[in-house]
Amino acid sequence: MLYEITIPQFTKMLNNLNKILDKAAANADGRKFESTVLLQSRLAPDQFNFIRQIQIACDTAKLCASRLSGKEAPVQADTEATMAELKARIESVITYLGTFTKDDFNGAEERHISQPRWEGKYVTGYEYALQHALPNIYFHITTAYSILRHNGVDIGKKDYLGEMPYKK
Amino acid sequence: MLYEITIPQFTKMLNNLNKILDKAAANADGRKFESTVLLQSRLAPDQFNFIRQIQIACDTAKLCASRLSGKEAPVQADTEATMAELKARIESVITYLGTFTKDDFNGAEERHISQPRWEGKYVTGYEYALQHALPNIYFHITTAYSILRHNGVDIGKKDYLGEMPYKK
Numbered sequence: 001m002l003y004e005i006t007i008p009q010f011t012k013m014l015n016n017l018n019k020i021l022d023k024a025a026a027n028a029d030g031r032k033f034e035s036t037v038l039l040q041s042r043l044a045p046d047q048f049n050f051i052r053q054i055q056i057a058c059d060t061a062k063l064c065a066s067r068l069s070g071k072e073a074p075v076q077a078d079t080e081a082t083m084a085e086l087k088a089r090i091e092s093v094i095t096y097l098g099t100f101t102k103d104d105f106n107g108a109e110e111r112h113i114s115q116p117r118w119e120g121k122y123v124t125g126y127e128y129a130l131q132h133a134l135p136n137i138y139f140h141i142t143t144a145y146s147i148l149r150h151n152g153v154d155i156g157k158k159d160y161l162g163e164m165p166y167k168k
Numbered sequence: 169m170l171y172e173i174t175i176p177q178f179t180k181m182l183n184n185l186n187k188i189l190d191k192a193a194a195n196a197d198g199r200k201f202e203s204t205v206l207l208q209s210r211l212a213p214d215q216f217n218f219i220r221q222i223q224i225a226c227d228t229a230k231l232c233a234s235r236l237s238g239k240e241a242p243v244q245a246d247t248e249a250t251m252a253e254l255k256a257r258i259e260s261v262i263t264y265l266g267t268f269t270k271d272d273f274n275g276a277e278e279r280h281i282s283q284p285r286w287e288g289k290y291v292t293g294y295e296y297a298l299q300h301a302l303p304n305i306y307f308h309i310t311t312a313y314s315i316l317r318h319n320g321v322d323i324g325k326k327d328y329l330g331e332m333p334y335k336k
Contacts, residue, residue, distance in 0.1 A: 131180070132332065165291055
């Protein structure tokens with residue numbers, strides 16, 4: 001079950017995010033400023049900038065897959081400085097998520113999940129997916145989206161949600 | 169399964185949001201301005217203000233429970249103009265979510281879910297929960313949070329995520 005509620009939807013959201021970055025780059029071109037201005041923007045002086053929001057969204061997806069399956073995740077250096085590099089980061093995580101199958105998540109619900117800052121404490125895989133990974137990825141994608149909206153990039157809720165599988 | 173991934177976590181997030189509103193009110197008091205200034209704030213001129221973000225977050229939770237269970241939801245008038253009224257709205261939805269049981273969600277995954285703006289099209293309950301309700305509630309709570317952060321309210325990620333069920 002945890003595979004179902006994380007990997008396909010994380011993949012979809014990262015693809016949506018990738019297209020939002022294209023719109024941001026096109027908007028900067030059209031308004032004749034460097035897109036790096038957007039990448040360095042933030043909504044509060046003590047909040048992470050756009051680049052860091054994307055890196056954390058990517059890591060949230062990558063580490064969720066890695067931790068729930070018990071597989072080692074590739075380390076990434078957080079050196080992205082351009083829109084193209086951020087898109088490559090997103091695409092690398094989409095590719096990584098694509099390497100997982102439902103079987104990789106056998107036993108994930110009961111697995112003990114921890115991370116360094118939790119100082120030895122853990123939560124179950126079920127709790128981690130529902131109460132940590134999901135709210136976190138949406139938090140960082142929405143914050144990145146809001147940084148662009150605040151700076152006048154013409155994006156809307158549909159760009160965030162992506163295509164819905166409507167039926168008639 | 170859809171009960172599990174929506175109702176308990178939506179309830180938790182609305183409780184977290186309720187406490188964030190308390191912090192916003194206390195911050196406005198401390199800095200000696202009316203908290204209605206925060207309620208009317210937004211991050212872009214063509215984006216919904218704080219009040220509307222909270223109303224939509226509340227409706228996303230309420231309508232998700234209602235639609236997945238096939239039960240009629242109480243109509244709410246969207247007339248909140250003060251922090252106290254917004255908190256009462258949040259609390260009313262928390263109470264409403266508390267009236268549901270797992271059994272109410274029998275068959276929810278295959279249920280056809282629609283809303284007026286979809287013009288007769290539908291998605292399954294499973295698709296609706298994963299691809300619509302969850303990303304939407306996090307979107308509006310995060311946007312409300314970002315409006316406060318942008319205006320200098322001293323809140324952090326822990327206020328958004330709430331308590332994690334750590335074990336040793």
